Amino acid sequence: MQILDYETYQQNVTNTAKATQMMQQNLDEQVLEIIRAVQERGDEAALAYTKKFDKAAITSLSVSEKEWNNAFNSIKTGQPKLFKALTAAAENIRQYQKKTKEEGFQFSPQPGIQLGQKITPLNRVGVYVPGGKASYPSTVLMDVIPAVVAGVDQVVITTPPRPDGSLDPVVLTAAKIAGATGVYKIGGAQAVAALAYGTESLPKVDKIVGPGNAFVARAKKWVFGDVAIDMIAGPSEICAFADNTVPPSYVAADLLSQAEHAEDATSICVTTDADYAEEVQKEIERQIPLLEREEIIRESIQANGKIIICDDEEQAIELINSIAPEHLQLMGEGAEEQVQKVKHAGAIFIGPYSSEPLGDYFAGPNHTLPTNGTARFSSPLGVYDFMKKSSTIHYSKERLLDYADTIITIADAEGLTAHANAIRIRKENNYASS
Template identity: 60%
Template sequence: MRIVTADAYLKEEKATTSTEMTEAIDEVVLNIIRKVRADKDKALYDFTEKYDGVKLEELLVTEEEKKNAKKLVDPLFFEALVRAKENIEAFHREQKEKSWFVEKENGIMLGQKITPLEKVGVYIPGGKAAYPSTVLMNVIPAKIAGVPNVVMTTPLQPDGTVNPYVLAAADLVGVDTIYKIGGVQAIAALAYGTETVERVDKIVGPGNAYVARAKKWVYGDVGIDMIAGPSEICVVADDSAPVPYVAADLLSQAEHDESARAICITTSAEKAKEIKAEAEKQAISLERHPIVKQSLQNNGMIIIARNMEEAMEIVNNIAPEHLELMVKNPERWMHSVKNAGAIFLGNFSPEPLGDYFAGPNHTLPTNGTARFASPLGVYDFVKRSSIIRYSEKALLQHAEKIEKLAFAEGLTAHGKAIAIRKDDTDAPGKN
């Protein structure tokens, strides 16, 4: 974990570019997408063997496998999952948008009609860890939005089975169709379809750097939620922040992936040294120490800011997926945040509380995309259609203005579509 000053960070940030790494990933990603489009199911079997090390016999999870999974899960896990589900449902129900229609003068009616997407594919990551919590976070908002058809795909574990906790979560939220495919090949299959996988309207869900780039590349042929790649945490810690808590929270996200990012911004140079030492000490005893160590080495950073104003400027520059404000009066500083996927306030709102339980979605924009993207929500699973109705009287009242606008654009056929109604004295329905 490096300690740097705010000035050094900002200078370095301007100079760094990750283009080379992205280009290398894109080469792999585009090749897999091309092969899946050409060879369909055969490519899915081949890539699963290549990347997951499993010779698949069947792409779909069978009823037998679902039944067996239920027997394997700990009942206390299931109880906790049910409680988390209730919290996630309660939060997401608040996001539900309603269609609206406004009646105005002279028989004008304007509105916005909300329609759920027809078919959604949920990607549940599974390379380095199993994510039953992600099943809840992605499927619950889809169900609340009213999506009738939700399918799921997740990579196999090295022993060739699908994680039973993931299957139990899928059963709890009512997902029937589950494919045993991971990575880029899963994204390509959902986007373009194969003999077995039916193409979907939108792909949602997080994944590693390969999955995130694959979603970017298929976007346009299919909808996507956002770029939700390797996890990130940014903790702002002033002199009141408990060092062991800061360290533990940084490590909680570092353990996801070697490319996860754990960043602390502190206003105390003394604290910076303490946090580094504590994080390195706590890391040693973690089960996933090799991943954590690598992630801290790659992307672990402690930035010393001159004051809270500068700390918040850096936060907005990073646009982190998760932001923790372990500072005095976090509610005040929350208002200075422009870019962050989720903001955790105070010493007792650690990031994993949001990952599993509190209710807000844990599928969040990464890699600076919180500048323009939002958490996954019910709004990602609906479309809006505008509704316009004018009566004859209302149209005639405004006809000339519309014609003027059309003619100014040189689009005389547009103007004609208005004029034909104005000049028509015995049109059907005319009153």
């Protein structure tokens, strides 16, 4: 794990300006071919890609009620501890998400004028859940529950099947606990295309959310605009700000938990104490060989692991804001005050015991978070992602006539004379009642 000072770090960063979206065109040919095939040939193309990429020779993309219930019951009775843990996590997620649900409003700035905002759920949402060797029941809970809390009618999951055509029963169980209305055995760009444009089996949805590999991310970018998408997720990151009141073993364990996600994950420790930096580094080296996913972790830490020494807290906060980390742990003294100064971060974990996996699995706030500096402009996934707003405007005859000239003046200035006419016709020929 590299230790470097603030200036050195900042110099390296500004030399590699981010233009990620422009750099990923290499996948476009393949992704576009898949999207077009699913658009044109529906289920048939979707099944063919599933055979090609997932090696699963299935004949139906839908998970039957029976298959779903069997999986649910097998986990409920066979793994009661896991079942209970998922149920408890779901309850926390539901509780937090309910707090984020917005209500519309109405107000009357003067008699005869009523303005408002109406907030309504989306009709149909698709949640992409990665599959293959991994199993992510937590992703199911985190992405489905906010949609259910929002009041979305249909919340369907797509996830790639295993070669024998089955799905992980834990994922299916989480889907039921979360309240999903359907599950489909399909992954990759073909899943995104099927959700965006609909097939014989899959409903056309209004929004696609959830993490996926590079193909999924790129396909989401292509269909964006025809459907909504949550965000284009990049590799995961953690930034932990700590001082010598925090056991270095805690900091090291948290950084390494991030590193196990993938070789391109980023783990950064920020501190103002050079001696402490060395202690964290030693702990990192001590713990790596003890961990199951040692190889991935070592590669990730070597490539992207950094301990950055800042002159003081002010500089550390400036650094954190420039990184805009997905996960930020404020672990040391004064953490509560530091929260106020943080401008950009996906989720902020406060104190030495708020370890990132607590948020990943259990606490309630979403673990689907903006990566790669996009916390500068994006939010955690939430109920607000599954609702949209409509403005309402009601003017009486009298009030419209009061302001008719003002409106006509602006319309004329823009050269939109038919706009002016729509107001003028009411002014000059006002025979209807309000």
